[in-house]
Amino acid sequence: MKNAALLKDLADCASPETLLAAILKHYPQLTVPIDVEAIARSAGIAEFRDLDVDGATSTLMADIAKTQGIISVAAGFSAPRRRFAIAHQLGHFLLKAQRGDRQCTSRDLAENRRDTPHRKEEMQANRFAAGLLMPKPLFASFVADLGKPAIAHLPTLAAAYRVTLEAAVSRYADLTQTTCAFAFIKDGTVRLTRPSRSFPALSVRSGDPAPAAVGSTAPKEETAWFPADVRDWLSIARDVRQPRLAFQTSRKANGFQLVMLYVDAAAERRADEEAEKLANERPRFGR
Ligand SMILES: [Zn+2]
Structure with a gap:
């Protein structure tokens, strides 16, 4: 169900960080794992589908004005990868400067460079996805509660936030x-x-x-x-x-x-x- 008040706030946002701040403001009681599909629906995603396009791992289809979108994800994805792909496509959908029709590869979903316009857009969608699935305040206090740094914390974080180990490690490195x-x-x-x-x-x-x-x-x-x-x-x-x-x-x-x-x-x-x-x-x- 679309959330009109949230959509109004999101319309003023131009970066992953401002989008995430608006979402956290509207959902102050978020618990982990984050219900990414519910948030996507409230922001204008009408449908989630399984994907059968060769070469792409997830796609976004939206109208020109990006008022409504459909996110498709490769049928064989594990739940953590599927959740990240949905959050990534939601990033493309909500970042105003970006087109609303996307076909993203596995490489796109791991992009962290910004040296070409394409890579920069993928990197922004990934930053949004990481911030949505692992919100900074929740993640930081979870990490603090785990105590002294240890490699065993990473699979614990990945399981709690229902993300891949790679996603948990990247977020940990960004926030620690x-x-x-x-x-x-x-x-x-x-x-x-x-x-x-x-x-x-x-x-x-x-x-x-x-x-x-x-x-x-x-x-x-x-x-x-x-x-x-x-x-x-x-x-x-x-x-x-x-x-x-x-x-x-x-x-x-x-x-x-x-x-x-x-x-x-x-x-x-x-x-x-x-x-x-x-x-x-x-x-x-x-x-
Ligand atoms: Zn993408």
Whole structure:
């Protein structure tokens, strides 16, 4: 059922963030997992269909003025992927500057670059989808309640919000206050990296072989933090003190592995202060 008051507010919004703020204002009592179909219906989506178009994983059909839309999703999608695809197409539908007829691929649904107009639109739809399925205030307090960072929190978050592990990891990296990064590895090759804002520049890119150390941990050792070799992961200038890096990893039977890298920012600050103090205490010559 369309919600006229919500639609009026949404009409004034031009970015994923303003759209999300308007939706949260109208649904202050949201609980997880978010009922994405109910929200989509209240915003003008009339119907959800199964998709049989080759090459596309989800589509949006809307009238020119985008007053009404139909979202279709590949019939074989898991519930978490289906929910993300619906939220993504709702983003295309509500972002005023974007066309209302879309055929999106799996690549589009993972896009986070903005270097072409097409990629930028896909990235905006993904930002909207992540923010709708994992609203910042709910997600942040959920993460805080989980306690000290641990790789085991990621599948917990994915299950609670009914999103894919990739979606939960990306949102976590975007919102966390901690200094961490994630790498998805498949059969020994890095597929995807997701650093948090404060994480130092990664030297590992998608397509690179995974550092050997992550392959040598036993599958059951998920809860332990191992020291990571900074040279395996970071591009750090030679004259800079290297941070102490730790990692956890979890492995699945299908050759898939997730790695979480972590820097204890408070400990690094203390070490920096200590190094500075030592430098100042050193006797100075030539005076
Ligand atoms: Zn799209």
